[in-house]
């Protein structure tokens with residue numbers, strides 16, 4: 001099966017193609033070099049259209065226990081957005097924590113072809129993958145959380161051989177079917193169970209006597225030496241606390257040249273200036289991050305409206321419970337492994353703090369130089385639900401629209417937004433394509449995603465050029481998944497099941513001996529049952545597994 | 556058709572063998588350390604059994620055939636008749652729902668397709684919790700966290716030992732714990748006088764305290780406890796033998812605890828407005844978390860109840876009691892209660908799934924009833940259509956979600972009987988619509 005897209009304006013930054021008119025050929029699901037003499041089975045005339053690879057969301061909470069807790073918690077979230085079954089698609093509900101099928105459809109209808117769940121607990125991995133299995137249309141993958149799990153902390157505290165820690169990290173990635181590793185409030189989720197209410201970068205965990213700095217360094221080094229492409233994904237200490245910009249800058253410096261990804265930095269870039277002792281740290285963050293090439297970030301932009309925050313950071317989620325709206329926070333301590341906090345929230349443009357959060361996110365985007373190291377996220381649903389992405393893209397691409405929106409926010413926040421007002425940058429289509437496709441693919445190590453060169457999978461999004469970038473990005477004209485049209489004019493026309501991407505660094509299998517003893521001694525699940533078999537994803541969830549390459553293990 | 560880990564394809568099963576790390580699907584806590592032996596005589600739990608797992612695994616299945624109107628028919632005929640009944644129904648009811656993840660996925664697809672209502676047989680108990688979750692939120696914990704960390708465990712008005720015979724052995728009094736929370740540090744408090752306390756013993760248990768109120772008064776006692784913790788004067792309780800001094804002593808224990816866990820089982824709180832008791836339990840946790848650490852742990856969850864609520868939530872957005880009559884999920888935890896609907900003559904066909912234990916019979920119904928049941932299901936009235944199905948984790952592989960809402964476990968095919976899974980039958984009915 002050969003298909004051809006003719007005459008499109010191609011934005012493919014991974015292959016240095018910027019707005020050139022080119023034909024694209026897809027054969028049996030993969031993009032191939034031009035075959036001018038071949039007779040395609042189908043031709044799509046996309047003259048004047050903008051063509052990009054399918055978009056990739058590298059940080060979106062789409063699967064796992066905390067999302068289903070959020071769904072259970074918030075029937076009111078769904079009531080206003082019922083989704084009716086069609087001949088093609090399943091019923092469900094939308095809004096900020098949509099049902100699984102609806103999540104898949106709506107991502108695809110927005111031109112996305114891959115989504116990565118960034119906070120999978122190893123203890124909850126089976127359910128996270130089952131939920132992602134019920135999320136059609138898009139490829140999936142998940143980052144497993146480490147750093148507050150007892151086994152890791154006790155090894156670190158006992159100053160165990162670094163190689164065995166590496167083996168454990170790799171083993172966990174295999175067991176949980178993960179593509180990357182995330183650390184959330186390093187050690188803090190565990191510390192909260194010991195009634196510590198904060199844990200600074202150099203503060204000791206009251207029981208293990210290790211610090212977040214040690215945890216970050218150990219994990220970042222382990223990931224790097226294991227050859228995992230995506231660097232340690234860090235949700236730092238003191239999330240949401242005024243003044244946390246100091247911690248965040250210190251965390252970046254703490255990496256000591258190791259590759260790290262700082263996630264949803266908006267929530268971690270708060271200063272203490274101004275009458276309200278709450279100010280933007282975006283300038284300081286970007287100043288340091290711009291000159292620190294080992295660091296990538298995503299923003300976690302806040303956009304106004306009702307949403308629900310859902311995080312592994314039980315310590316900080318407990319702390320913000322007071323601002324829950326509606327007032328029903330859920331906090332969980334989980335399996336001596338992790339935790340979670342689900343706190344519904346309404347971001348109001350008339351609230352000073354919420355308006356500042358909006359400002360800080362935008363400043364971060366506009367001040368960060370290298371689009372290859374910054375990814376477009378709202379940390380769905382934490383900053384805003386993912387369907388706000390087109391709106392966010394317009395804010396970044398359209399200075400006058402941004403200024404109009406700025407007029408509507410809390411006046412004190414406006415008064416503290418001289419910097420934002422002065423930023424004239426407008427993101428280009430190339431930069432958007434990098435930030436939403438090429439960059440995440442490169443960072444996650446997805447060799448055949450996020451670009452349109454030969455060998456890439458036929459995941460392609462076609463937009464009608466429209467100066468209103470929000471409208472343009474909200475409703476792609478065509479979306480192809482593996483070379484098949486799955487969305488037309490922003491509506492699903494064919495339902496497909498995406499693959500699950502994993503990474504499998506080498507490890508010494510003998511680690512299962514002490515691990516098995518540990519499981520038997522302390523835990524309530526057998527090690528053999530903890531591990532998620534390929535067959536569960538392939539047979540049980542009707543899925544497929546793509547093992548992305550890892551580099552050779554280094555010492 | 557969904558299939559998972561067909562380790563032993565039908566017809567090619569080994570006749571004997573020993574299975575390790577077997578999950579017990581007959582209890583919501585899903586112990587997964589059982590050793591089960593299979594011989595020509597059937598299954599035998601040889602290690603880590605309990606009364607429930609032994610009864611479940613070792614039950615001899617009576618012969619059972621698909622039937623229509625009480626007459627044995629070929630499976631295809633029964634499926635056809637089930638599809639016919641559902642196809643002509645205006646509002647089919649999908650109840651029971653004692654099945655695994657795969658079965659729930661299939662029933663959700665079928666209910667959507669047939670514009671029906673989904674509700675689990677034990678929803679009434681789960682809703683004692685869900686009403687509070689959806690109103691106030693809560694702070695909870697999980698089995699392993701409790702096992703390793705709790706220094707105070709308050710068993711509130713629920714006979715946990717009877718519902719979960721290994722809970723004390725595995726969670727309350729384990730041989731080892733991570734943080735050395737052992738005697739004399741681990742205190743166990745029972746609120747209720749009818750509760751089996753025999754599990755609260757062992758080298759690692761410190762004090763065992765009982766506040767002997769009537770079991771249904773546990774919520775009231777906890778309310779008084781919360782008031783005393785806040786320093787209020789209260790009228791002394793008139794509930795069994797509990798005195799104000801007992802409550803004050805418990806308040807002191809709570810204040811001193813480093814990690815307290817309040818345990819209840821919604822199925823045990825079988826009285827009107829029991830959610831108000833749950834609200835007191837979760838409220839106590841909330842109050843104490845201001846200064847120390849506390850968490851709730853709700854048990855129960857037999858018959859795949861937690862699996863049903865969870866899968867229904869991620870697929871529809873709501874935890875059961877959902878109607879697809881309009882094509883989109885409509886959630887109403889009062890209106891779409893299948894027990895009530897049957898009583899009030901609502902709905903026009905009932906499909907009932909009872910694949911786990913033989914006691915989960917459908918409520919009396921005037922409408923035609925399609926039963927997907929384990930052989931030996933103690934039906935009180937003949938079903939319009941009966942299709943014997945396998946038990947997940949015994950007759951076929953599958954997955955279940957544990958009562959603490961985090962852990963899910965893989966179930967093995969132990970090869971007891973050649974029976975289709977509920978998922979297979981449901982998908983076949985959907986295909987025949």
Ligand SMILES: [Zn+2]
Pocket residue numbers: 059061118119264379382
């Ligand atoms: Zn996140």
